[in-house]
Amino acid sequence: MNKLRFQTFTIAFITGLTLSSAPVQAAGDNHSRNLAASCAACHGTDGHSVAGTPVLAGMDKKLFVTQMKDFKSGARTGTVMNNHAKGYSDEEFEKMADFFAAQKR
Numbered sequence: 001m002n003k004l005r006f007q008t009f010t011i012a013f014i015t016g017l018t019l020s021s022a023p024v025q026a027a028g029d030n031h032s033r034n035l036a037a038s039c040a041a042c043h044g045t046d047g048h049s050v051a052g053t054p055v056l057a058g059m060d061k062k063l064f065v066t067q068m069k070d071f072k073s074g075a076r077t078g079t080v081m082n083n084h085a086k087g088y089s090d091e092e093f094e095k096m097a098d099f100f101a102a103q104k105r
C-alpha cells in the first residue's frame, strides 16, 4: 500500500468510527445505562417496574431530579431510597433522569 492510499484508508476508517458511534451517544451513553442498571433490581429493566415499585420509565426529568434530591437531603422520607440516593451526585441524577425520561412507559 503506498502512502497516499494508506492515509485515505485511515481517514475513511476514522470517519466511519465517528459516524457509527454517534447514534449510541444519543440514546444514552454507557455511564447513564450503567447507573440505571443499579435501579433495575427494584424498578425493573429500564425503569419498567413490575413488582409495585414506582415506574421510572418515561418519568418527567425535572420530577425525577427533584425526587432524587429530596431523598438525598431527607426532605422526602422513604424506605430504601434515602440511602440509595446518597450514593449519587447531582450530575448523575441528571444523567439518570435523561435515561429514564427517554424510555417509553
Ligand code: HEC
Pocket: 035, 036, 038, 039, 040, 041, 042, 043, 053, 054, 056, 064, 067, 068, 077, 078, 079, 080, 081, 082, 084, 096
Ligand atoms: C432496593 C430496592 C430499590 C432500589 C435498588 C432502587 N429503588 Fe427507587 N424506590 C424504591 C422504593 C421502595 C420506592 C418508594 C419510596 C421508598 O419507600 O423509598 C422508590 C422510589 C423511587 C422514586 C420515586 C418515584 C415516585 O414516583 O415517587 C424514584 C425517582 C426512584 N425510586 C429512583 C430510583 C433510582 C434512580 C434508583 C437507582 C439509582 C433506584 N430508585 C433504586 C426501591 C428501590
